[in-house]
Amino acid sequence: MTTVYDGHCHVASTHFIPRTFVEDVASNVCCYLGSRGAEQRPGRVADGLAAQYEDHLADGLVGEMDAAGIDRAVLLVPDFSLRMPGTPEPVVAARHHHEIRLRHPGRFWVYIGVDPRRGPEGVRAFEQMVDDYGLDGVKLYPPCGYSPSDPGLYPYYEICQARSLPVFVHTGPTARSLDYGPAHPLRVDKAARDFPRVKFVLGHGGLTHVETSAYLASYRPNVYVDTGGFASGPMLPAWPEHLNRLFRLGVNHKIIFGTDWPLGRLNGFKGLMAEVLDGPTVFAGVSHKDRSLLLHENLLRVLAPRSRPEA
Numbered sequence: 001m002t003t004v005y006d007g008h009c010h011v012a013s014t015h016f017i018p019r020t021f022v023e024d025v026a027s028n029v030c031c032y033l034g035s036r037g038a039e040q041r042p043g044r045v046a047d048g049l050a051a052q053y054e055d056h057l058a059d060g061l062v063g064e065m066d067a068a069g070i071d072r073a074v075l076l077v078p079d080f081s082l083r084m085p086g087t088p089e090p091v092v093a094a095r096h097h098h099e100i101r102l103r104h105p106g107r108f109w110v111y112i113g114v115d116p117r118r119g120p121e122g123v124r125a126f127e128q129m130v131d132d133y134g135l136d137g138v139k140l141y142p143p144c145g146y147s148p149s150d151p152g153l154y155p156y157y158e159i160c161q162a163r164s165l166p167v168f169v170h171t172g173p174t175a176r177s178l179d180y181g182p183a184h185p186l187r188v189d190k191a192a193r194d195f196p197r198v199k200f201v202l203g204h205g206g207l208t209h210v211e212t213s214a215y216l217a218s219y220r221p222n223v224y225v226d227t228g229g230f231a232s233g234p235m236l237p238a239w240p241e242h243l244n245r246l247f248r249l250g251v252n253h254k255i256i257f258g259t260d261w262p263l264g265r266l267n268g269f270k271g272l273m274a275e276v277l278d279g280p281t282v283f284a285g286v287s288h289k290d291r292s293l294l295l296h297e298n299l300l301r302v303l304a305p306r307s308r309p310e311a
Helices: 019-035 042-050 059-068 090-103 116-133 151-163 185-194 210-219 239-246 269-278 288-302
Strands: 005-009 072-077 108-113 137-140 167-170 200-203 223-226
Touching (some): 005 288, 059 269, 072 137, 090 116, 185 200
Parallel strands (some): 108 137
């Protein structure tokens, strides 16, 4: 039986996803509806989206993982709190995610968000969170207004280097009110050079800026690419063909499979994974070894030894 780890998930909860973010997503939905002559009600659309973010303890996520055959998943916790009001501070989010892990033992890894503008106090708080909750990595969200190569992040990278923690970096587009410039994958390059023993994962790198992300992964030994959002991107209606092209670029040793749940939930998690694992397209021409690398082995190589499941 195939072992499947999802390297890119979020808890579908308004406790962690701010209303501003939901409203930004709703604005794009309304733009799409308007182009087809449908009535646009941004508030109503936002309310409908927010209603899908009530899985505060991840019980629904675990149920969908079980149905879809996903053994474990990475929970990514962006730090929006300096940019979007109503978002919990990282220490609060870390504590809540720790409670979720205790509720669902053996099902999740957690990468916590950091922001270089928090200064030395933020660095100390991060290291304390790692000690208190056994966090497995860092989540960066450059669209909040900073470069992943910002010198203010280097103290965090030093901790990651000492503890073998990976750094997951959002790349590409996001909510309309955030900054897209800092989210280009090349903005990671200086940090990757300066910290060659820290593994950097380009979130959505298999979806947007694919060529740039792939060559970074090819030539920077410590840079990896993730597939998060492959089934929810409006520019990829034929996502199985896109994934198959991605998996035939020759960098399968550097690609981590991820869904970006709950963004893809409207497609049905079980049906989505059935198409990935058993459909005729995604793994056509991909070797059994590469399939194992993509679905679980690459993520294990990125994780710190203490985070890996016992054999």
